Amino acid sequence: MRQLTRFNRPLIAFLSIILSTQAFAESGENAQTANSTKPLKEVKFLGLKLIDANLNTVRTHLWDIGGFKQASTTIRQRNIDKFFPKSSIRDSYYVTFHYNHAGDVVSVKRLYRPYSIENSNKRTDIQTKDVALKLIKDLGQPSESIRKGWGGTLSYQSYIWQDETMQITVDREGGERLGNVYIEYRLKTHDRYAVDKDVKT
Structure with a gap:
């Protein structure tokens, strides 16, 4: 031995x-x-780099890629655009862009439908985790993960990525398990109340 x-x-x-x-x-x-992992300032939405986006580039870009119908109530607005998917991202109800007075994008929100064949071969409802996993491949692990709701099966997970330029949130409407899943981009470098004025001296 x-x-x-x-x-x-x-x-x-x-x-x-x-x-x-x-x-x-x-x-x-x-x-x-x-x-x-990719810096958040490099994040693109529908192929549009958000940190450089403004009202004109958003409308031109979505028109160019096609598949969206702009809400008639926002056509003459300068602080918000709302687009309904027709043939693009059909897993979503709508996409909204908010702008400051200078025309810079300050936030973008995409609201998902409860069910989508595009996200799963099975017709199961979309979970916040499904959306977060796609972001993790590009952005790495989230800065924060929060359990929301109350006990049992009614709780769910919310995810946040953020740095000095942007905050990306995957959550549910109303902060409750029965709310539809959404992803929201908030640009910290663009002041919501910034005003673009031509100053003559």
């Missing part, structure tokens, strides 16, 4: 070194993956 143990010692030592090296390499890869 002693001879067998002595014989295995070099092998055990060798395997320990291999496993330690592998674990170290994997931890390095995980750290690199966590640090390689």
